[in-house]
Amino acid sequence: MADISQSLILITLLVKLGVAAAVSSSLARSKTFKDALLSQKRTPRQTMELVAMICIPLVLGVLVRSKVPNFLAADLSLETTVLLGILVGPLSAMIGAAALSLPALMHQEYWALPINLMIAAVAGAFGRFVDSDDVWSFSPMIDLSIYRWITRNLRRPHLDRQILLLVLVAGMQLCASMIAWFNPRRYFSLHSHEWWVEVLICANAPIVVGIPLKIWNAIRVERKLEEQGRLLLEARLDALQRQINPHFLFNTLNSITSLVRSQPELAREMIVKLANILRVLLKDRDAFVPFREELEFTDDYLDIEVVRFGEKLKVVKEIAPETLDVVVPGMLLQPLIENSIKHGLEPRISGGTVTLRSRIDNDGMLVIEVEDDGVGMVVERGDAAEDETLVRQSGGIGMKNVRERMEVQYGSPASVEVNSRPGRGTKVTLRMPVLEAQTWSESGRHVLEAAVSAMDDVMRRARVRG
Numbered sequence: 001m002a003d004i005s006q007s008l009i010l011i012t013l014l015v016k017l018g019v020a021a022a023v024s025s026s027l028a029r030s031k032t033f034k035d036a037l038l039s040q041k042r043t044p045r046q047t048m049e050l051v052a053m054i055c056i057p058l059v060l061g062v063l064v065r066s067k068v069p070n071f072l073a074a075d076l077s078l079e080t081t082v083l084l085g086i087l088v089g090p091l092s093a094m095i096g097a098a099a100l101s102l103p104a105l106m107h108q109e110y111w112a113l114p115i116n117l118m119i120a121a122v123a124g125a126f127g128r129f130v131d132s133d134d135v136w137s138f139s140p141m142i143d144l145s146i147y148r149w150i151t152r153n154l155r156r157p158h159l160d161r162q163i164l165l166l167v168l169v170a171g172m173q174l175c176a177s178m179i180a181w182f183n184p185r186r187y188f189s190l191h192s193h194e195w196w197v198e199v200l201i202c203a204n205a206p207i208v209v210g211i212p213l214k215i216w217n218a219i220r221v222e223r224k225l226e227e228q229g230r231l232l233l234e235a236r237l238d239a240l241q242r243q244i245n246p247h248f249l250f251n252t253l254n255s256i257t258s259l260v261r262s263q264p265e266l267a268r269e270m271i272v273k274l275a276n277i278l279r280v281l282l283k284d285r286d287a288f289v290p291f292r293e294e295l296e297f298t299d300d301y302l303d304i305e306v307v308r309f310g311e312k313l314k315v316v317k318e319i320a321p322e323t324l325d326v327v328v329p330g331m332l333l334q335p336l337i338e339n340s341i342k343h344g345l346e347p348r349i350s351g352g353t354v355t356l357r358s359r360i361d362n363d364g365m366l367v368i369e370v371e372d373d374g375v376g377m378v379v380e381r382g383d384a385a386e387d388e389t390l391v392r393q394s395g396g397i398g399m400k401n402v403r404e405r406m407e408v409q410y411g412s413p414a415s416v417e418v419n420s421r422p423g424r425g426t427k428v429t430l431r432m433p434v435l436e437a438q439t440w441s442e443s444g445r446h447v448l449e450a451a452v453s454a455m456d457d458v459m460r461r462a463r464v465r466g
Contacts (some may be wrong), residue, residue, distance in 0.1 A: 006197050008070060009190055013204045015073035017211065023057055023076075024212035028219055037087070037216060038223050047088050051096045054084060063103040065188070075188065077104070078176055079208040081116050082169055085123025086135050093120035104188060111179060111187035119172055126168060134161040136217045140210030142166055142203060166206045173205035174198075249274075255308045270307055273300040280331075288409075288435070291358065291366075292324040298333045298356070305341055312351025313341065323358040326366050327435045329409050335401050336370040336428050344374025344426055352425070365413075366434050371427040376420045399428070406432065 027033045033053050036046040061074035068074075077100045084093035097116035104112035127135065139162070146163070173189075177198060180189035190201045252274055259267035277300050302315050337354060345352040357369040399418065406414045413433050420426035 006192060006194060008072070009192055009197055009201065012072045012190060013200060016076060016079075016204060016208055019061070019073055020076060020079070020208045020211045021215070024215045026057075027053055028215055034219055034223070038220055042088075047092050048095075050088060051084060051092050051099075054080065055096045055099045059099055059103060062100055066103055066107040066109075072190065076208060077101070077112070077116060078119060078173060078189070079169075079205055081119045082123040082172065082205075082209050083212060085120045085125075086127035086130075086165070088124075089127060090121045090124025093124045096120070108185070109187055111183065115176065115179065115187060119176075122168070122172065126165065130161045130165070135165070136213060136220060138162050138165055138210050138213050140207045140214055142206055142210070165209075169206040169209050170202040173202045177201060251308060252304055255304075259307075266307065270304055273304050276300045277304075288327040289330045290324065291326050291328050294328055294330065294333060295319065295324075297331070298337060301334055301337065302354075305337075309341070309346075309351060313345060314351075314353040316353055316355040318355065318357040320359045322360055323366060323368075326360075328366070328368070328432065329405050332402060332405070332430070333368070333370065336399070339399060339428075340370060340372035340374065340426065344372040344376065347375050360434065361431075364434060365431045368430040368432075369427060371425065373425040376422045376425050402428075402430070406430065 030053065032049060036042065036050040036053075039046055042050070058076050058080050062077055065072055065075040077097075080100060081093060081097045084096045087093075088096075094117050097120040098113060101113040101116050146166075176187075176189040177191040179187050181191045192198050192201065252270065256267050256270050256274070259270065277297065280297050306313050306315065333356070337356070340354050345354070352373045355369070355371045357367075357371070359367050361367050399416075403416045406416055410432055415431045417429040417431075418426065419429070
């Protein structure tokens with residue numbers, strides 16, 4: 001009979017590991033659970049949701065254990081109470097502990113409630129004492145943890161909070177086993193007459209606690225990487241949007257200086273337009289803006305350039321009305337127009353024309369063209385070669401800026417095409433999906449997620465090329 005009891009205990013210990021992994025993995029699929037678990041400043045509602053989502057399936061497990069003979073692995077009360085204590089604190093853990101005790105109380109196991117409450121208080125106090133990283137890095141591989149602790153202490157003795165948690169959980173399991181030994185009808189816990197089986201019971205408890213922490217920590221690390229990627233994306237886009245050629249600023253100020261005495265009214269208009277440009281560049285802007293706002297910004301820029309170059313510079317616009325409410329990346333056109341003027345038209349003695357077009361093509365894509373009849377250039381084919389050629393020949397980074405932002409913000413659906421003929425001019429064609437301004441407020445989050453995904457694709461292709 002003793003052998004059967006020991007065999008049942010050993011099987012129960014193995015099944016408990018599977019139950020812990022299954023419940024933890026199931027919970028990890030819930031967005032509500034992940035948001036509540038990983039919130040930096042958890043609200044009372046999130047705390048209660050977290051306690052409820054962890055406890056409900058395990059309360060059912062305690063009920064199954066009390067009703068179904070020899071199915072003892074469904075009861076993870078002690079381990080769950082410890083987990084709640086270190087994750088949500090003593091008070092919230094006590095609520096969960098009380099819920100886990102209800103099926104046991106119905107089964108006349110009256111010691112379950114006070115013991116679970118005491119475990120919640122001890123585990124909660126430990127969770128307040130240690131740093132959260134010590135909790136999240138707790139490993140279910142207790143043999144490896146002990147080995148590392150021993151090797152580290154041989155070099156420099158110190159207190160290891162992970163080992164302290166391991167000893168605490170194993171010690172509470174030992175105390176619970178002793179209580180169940182003396183009063184099995186009033187409290188349930190695995191226990192054995194054989195010392196080696198009792199050691200396995202005490203060692204199993206920290207493993208069951210460590211399995212959910214390991215699974216949920218992987219989600220925590222993934223969430224942190226996503227957040228860092230999002231912040232990197234926002235910083236990168238912000239840096240790209242705020243780029244302005246310092247030569248343009250200095251040249252504009254010089255032009256204003258020369259106009260102050262001869263044409264003061266025109267100088268005043270240029271100051272107002274320059275102020276508008278700087279205001280747009282310096283204020284916090286959305287990643288996407290309606291195309292009409294982008295055109296307004298471009299108009300201020302072009303008006304200044306027309307004053308600077310005089311009759312040498314002409315501007316033609318062929319804008320389809322249906323494109324005005326489509327949202328586009330902010331500060332998208334200015335680098336292209338600057339390239340056309342500075343590197344296409346300025347080298348020509350007679351100047352030239354910059355033409356700006358927009359339309360919706362037959363595929364439902366927004367098409368924007370910036371064309372000049374300047375000196376042109378020889379463009380090597382291929383995205384990387386094209387960018388390198390434009391940077392080398394024009395001395396600027398406008399095209400590389402635009403191409404990178406299009407790739408980051410749209411991914412594969414968007415494209416940038418450059419057609420140039422030496423002595424005849426250059427045309428840059430942008431194709432991008434249509435996104436209406438009135439739906440942007442609802443769709444912004446999805447576009448940002450798509451942008452993060454696009455960045456991942458870019459980095460993946462870069463690694464493959466490397």
